[in-house]
Structure formats: structure tokens, C-alpha cells
Amino acid sequence: MNSTRRRIVTGLAAVTAMAAGVILAPVAGAAVTGSIQALPSRLLVGLRAGVAADVTLPSLQRLGLPTADGDTTARRLLGEIRAKAIEVPSGRLSAVTAALKADPNVEYVQVDPRVKKSDVTPNDPWIAQNRQPELAQMNVPAAWDTTTGSAITVAVVDTGVNTYGDLAGKVLPGYDFANGDSNTWDDEGHGTMVSSLIAATPNNGKGMAGVCAQCKILPVKALDRNGDGFHSDIAKGIIYAAQKGAKIINLSLGGTATSAVLKDAVAYANGKGVLVVAAAGNESTTRWSYPAAYADVLAVGATDTRTGGTARTWFSNYGNWVDVAAPGITAAMKNNGVYCWDSRQSCWVKEYDPRTGALVYDDYAVQGTSFSAPLVAGVAALVASQHPTYSGGSLRYAIISSARKDNNWTQYGTVDAAAALTRGTDTKSPTATGFTPAANAKVRGNVAITPTGLTDDWFGIRNVNLYVDGKWHSWDYVAPFAPVLKTGSRNGVVKVQLLVYDKAGNHVWLPARWYTADNLAPTVSITKAPANKARVKGTVKVYAKAADKSGISKVELIVNGKVVAKDTTAGYVLSFKVASQKKTMKVRIRAYDKAGNVKYTTIRTYYRS
Numbered sequence: 001m002n003s004t005r006r007r008i009v010t011g012l013a014a015v016t017a018m019a020a021g022v023i024l025a026p027v028a029g030a031a032v033t034g035s036i037q038a039l040p041s042r043l044l045v046g047l048r049a050g051v052a053a054d055v056t057l058p059s060l061q062r063l064g065l066p067t068a069d070g071d072t073t074a075r076r077l078l079g080e081i082r083a084k085a086i087e088v089p090s091g092r093l094s095a096v097t098a099a100l101k102a103d104p105n106v107e108y109v110q111v112d113p114r115v116k117k118s119d120v121t122p123n124d125p126w127i128a129q130n131r132q133p134e135l136a137q138m139n140v141p142a143a144w145d146t147t148t149g150s151a152i153t154v155a156v157v158d159t160g161v162n163t164y165g166d167l168a169g170k171v172l173p174g175y176d177f178a179n180g181d182s183n184t185w186d187d188e189g190h191g192t193m194v195s196s197l198i199a200a201t202p203n204n205g206k207g208m209a210g211v212c213a214q215c216k217i218l219p220v221k222a223l224d225r226n227g228d229g230f231h232s233d234i235a236k237g238i239i240y241a242a243q244k245g246a247k248i249i250n251l252s253l254g255g256t257a258t259s260a261v262l263k264d265a266v267a268y269a270n271g272k273g274v275l276v277v278a279a280a281g282n283e284s285t286t287r288w289s290y291p292a293a294y295a296d297v298l299a300v301g302a303t304d305t306r307t308g309g310t311a312r313t314w315f316s317n318y319g320n321w322v323d324v325a326a327p328g329i330t331a332a333m334k335n336n337g338v339y340c341w342d343s344r345q346s347c348w349v350k351e352y353d354p355r356t357g358a359l360v361y362d363d364y365a366v367q368g369t370s371f372s373a374p375l376v377a378g379v380a381a382l383v384a385s386q387h388p389t390y391s392g393g394s395l396r397y398a399i400i401s402s403a404r405k406d407n408n409w410t411q412y413g414t415v416d417a418a419a420a421l422t423r424g425t426d427t428k429s430p431t432a433t434g435f436t437p438a439a440n441a442k443v444r445g446n447v448a449i450t451p452t453g454l455t456d457d458w459f460g461i462r463n464v465n466l467y468v469d470g471k472w473h474s475w476d477y478v479a480p481f482a483p484v485l486k487t488g489s490r491n492g493v494v495k496v497q498l499l500v501y502d503k504a505g506n507h508v509w510l511p512a513r514w515y516t517a518d519n520l521a522p523t524v525s526i527t528k529a530p531a532n533k534a535r536v537k538g539t540v541k542v543y544a545k546a547a548d549k550s551g552i553s554k555v556e557l558i559v560n561g562k563v564v565a566k567d568t569t570a571g572y573v574l575s576f577k578v579a580s581q582k583k584t585m586k587v588r589i590r591a592y593d594k595a596g597n598v599k600y601t602t603i604r605t606y607y608r609s
Helices: 013-019 058-062 072-079 090-102 133-137 140-144 190-199 231-243 260-271 369-386 392-402
Strands: 042-047 083-087 106-111 114-116 153-158 216-221 228-230 248-251 275-279 297-303 324-327 348-352 359-364 434-436 446-448 450-452 461-468 471-476 484-486 492-502 507-509 513-517 523-528 539-547 552-559 562-567 572-577 584-593 598-600 604-608
Touching: 042 090, 042 231, 042 260, 058 090, 072 083, 072 231, 083 231, 083 260, 090 106, 106 260, 133 140, 133 324, 140 369, 153 190, 153 231, 153 369, 190 216, 190 369, 216 231, 228 231, 231 248, 231 260, 248 369, 260 275, 260 461, 275 369, 275 392, 297 369, 297 392, 324 369, 369 392, 461 484, 471 484, 523 584, 523 598, 539 552, 539 584, 552 572, 562 572, 572 584
Parallel strands: 153 216, 153 248, 248 275, 275 297, 297 324
Antiparallel strands: 042 083, 042 106, 114 228, 348 359, 434 450, 446 484, 461 471, 461 492, 492 507, 492 513, 523 539, 539 572, 552 562, 552 584, 584 598, 584 604
């Protein structure tokens, strides 16, 4: 792997070896550098506002790559965040990148960051033999006195999930974005371990106990059998999970690389009321890791399970961007159904320096913030079971507001499952003073409908929905919130109303207003002027007439592509001085109606006499 790839850190064997100076797995840089020819053969393309999500880019057609943006499912999901992932032959990256940047439909072009998980081995815990101390350290058994969970859907965006042992009957049909099919079999192992911490069946006389006994796992495979994957595949997985009804999405992955596509996918899920939980990373640094550091993601660091679950593990990232902590040395079930726990008899790993033969890692394998995150996702599912109306914002608040203030390396402290169940939430609706454009405005094409005076007294605004003639039309989930009214070919009165949600799920309807949609161009003609191909001198006068149902706002005279005169009063008379122009003059009239539609006359060519 070259230096432009991105890593998703999910365990510690490789991290420890790197700390010792031995490279056991490819290492990623923090930013895209180097020649474009060395980059992965996938590009992320963002579309400009107003461009249809399913647009076929002319730049790709010209290059003979009209279907390079993947299958129908991939196009549909990334279309939700106005993006495309373009597969490009490595030898054509420079040409394709240049063409896309010049395409008027395109807002940005970025290399799709490549991610790599470090090798991890699962763990085998039985509560009866004290093989899952992490649960007591988060006060989970006390929470079970209130609820053991319900059929909450928790999506695990990872390497897939297998249905052995304690996960039998717990795994829903999902999707594999790494290979483009519906087979979510875990051929690497990490996703199954993560899922077992969330939903492994307790009290069945075998195996381990997950935090949420009744939870269902939605498997979303975004990493391949080597633990490798693209940001675009993770983004598709997040959007897919949100659309499939996941209440919580677990992302036991991360790295220093960021991308607009991954950030927008997280924002999309947040806008749907989903709680996104992500591992803070294992580099023992304050440097931000993504997606954990994105807004409204619950970022989870790791405590040392071996010393009581309060102190930070040596590997966990830290800082006020890390929201909460949870045990980072845990039990789990492997993808072959084998259980492990923190013992030399179970899932112990030894790594040697291939150059010197020196032992560089001799420890239990299942360690990392990757395993802290699913424990917290499981707690969030318990809260959702106890409070079925809670949105993702309310779940997040319950966890952070109840965390034990027992450390200074996270923002809120260590998760307390029992206390989280007791937290209330915001029940007051957000407010707004109105929206623009003003009532009775004339509109055309795509128009941003922007609420004014938005306020919320707790968590903030989650999304703004636009209804047209009583039906849902569009939405926006990123501040400053301006859903787009697409008038298309409509002409006539349009009823518009906004529905605003805060992050707790409270909502308010803003009073309806009516606009006049006008997508018909005005009529315009030249009534008196020199004939086409005439020779002219001095001052040339051009007389014109224009009309439109909504009224004419202005008429302009254009010579050689430049506006030289303007008139706003009917009986339009415009003129230009020949001496100020080139010897050959291309002359036309342009009229605007009051909705902004425009119409041109045909061009007349004049020559200086």
C-alpha cells in the first residue's frame, strides 16, 4: 500500500508493533500527497447545487466512461449527498481529474481515501467466570435490572457479520458494498467481534453476553476480506443503514483522513435522527480521528479494563473532542464462533520483528477503541429500548449527561449504563420567525427556501423539511438549512410550508405561504433596427418589445457579448456608439421577466462603415 491510503484502526497488534519500530501493516499518511498516478483508482465527485443527483456527467461521456460511477445502488445512495464515486483506470487519473474539475456540474473532485484496518483477534468472555469485567465497569448489569433491551436495530458498518453462536437469529439481511452484493459474510472477523459485544445472547448457558440482549444487528460490509475499503463505501453503508431503519450506527473504524463524502454521510444519518457511535482511535494522540470527530458523532475512547476501567489505556486517543470512555480490552466472538477473553489461554498474540526476530508484541489481541465503541452502542440501544421515542440526539444526551466524571482526558467521562436510562430529554418544539422568499414572490427553477430566526433551547436543529401543496418535497440536514424548491416546468400558484425538527425529534410547522411559479420565458423581438449584415456608423438605435404574464423587469442590448445598454420601461429603446465597438458587431436583445426567466433575440451582424 502506498502512502496515500488511509487506515481504519480497529485493534492493537499492528499499532503496538509500529510503536516498537516494526512495520507489520501498511501505514497511511494524514493527507493526500504525491503524484496523481500513485493514487487509488477511485475519485469522489461532488455535484453543484441544483444539479440532479442522477446526472450523467458530459466530461465522463467525452472520455468514454459514462457508467464509471458504479451500479444503481451505489449511485442512488451517494446521490443522497450529491456525490459520485468514479472508478477510473489508473493510467487515466490525470485526464479524468482535469476533465471533472472543468465540468460545470462539479463542485469538487477528491481522491477517495483508502482505509486499512489492523489485524485483530477476537475474545472469549463468560460472565459467570468473570470473563467480561467490562460490563460491570460500565454498570451494565444494574441497567439490566430495568431493561435487557428490545428489537432495536443497530447497524455495524465493518467487515460483515457471521451468525454463529450468540449471534444466531440476531442478524438481519444487509448489504456488501465492498463487493457490490447482498452477501454480508464476515471473511475477516472484525465485524463479528464488534457485533457480539452489542447483541450476543445472554443467559443461554454458553458463550458471552452482549449489552443489548434483544437487539438486532444490521450488517453492512464496507471493508473487504483484507480489512481494506474506501470512504465512499463506508459512506454508502452509513446512508444505507439510515434508510433501513437503524436507530444506531456503530463505526469501529477511523483515521486522520477526512472527506466531504464521509462527513456528509454522517450528517445525513444525523439528519434522519440516527445516533452514530465511532471509535476515537488507537494512536495515543490528541489529533482528531474521523469519523469520530465529526459533529454529533459520539466519539468513544478506551479505558484500561485490567485496572478497573477508569484509567486511559496507553493506546487510546484523547482530548476534549473525545466524548466518553468505555473499556477497551474486552471479550468477543470470532467469525468462526470461537469465544475469547483476556487470558494467555485465549486469543493471545505474539509478533516478532521480521528483521531481527525480536519479540515486539506479546499480549491479548482484542484491545482497541474499536471494542469500546460497540459497548457504548449497546448502551445506547438499552436507552432506546427504555425510551422508544428518543431520537439519536436524545440518546447521545442520555449517555454524555450521565457519564461518570472520573477522568480529564474525555469531554464527559466514563459511560454509566444504568444512569443513562434515567435521563430525560428535550420536549419543547423549536421556533422560527418565518422563511424566505417572501410571500407571493415569483419563483422559477430551483429556489432555496431558507427559514429565519431558527432557535432551539436544548440540542439544536436537526433538519428542515419542505412540503409543496401538502406533500413532502425535499429537505436539508446541514445548517443553515435551505431545502430546495424545484419548480421544474410548473407555472402557477404553489403552496409552500416548512416542517422543522430539533435533534430531540420535536417539531414545528411554519405557517404556509404561496408563491407564483413562472418557468415560461418572456417574448422579445426587435421592432426597428438596421437590417442584418448592414454597415453602420454613428449611434445605432435598436427598438424592441417584450412581454410576459409576470411582467418584464428589464431589457438589455448586447454587443459582442457585453451589455451596452439597458431599459426598464416599455417601448424599449436602446443604443450604442459604433466607434466604441469592433469593426464587426454581433448584436442581440435580451429580456428578463420578473421571475428571472430570460429570452434572447437572434443575433444580427453589423459592420463598421
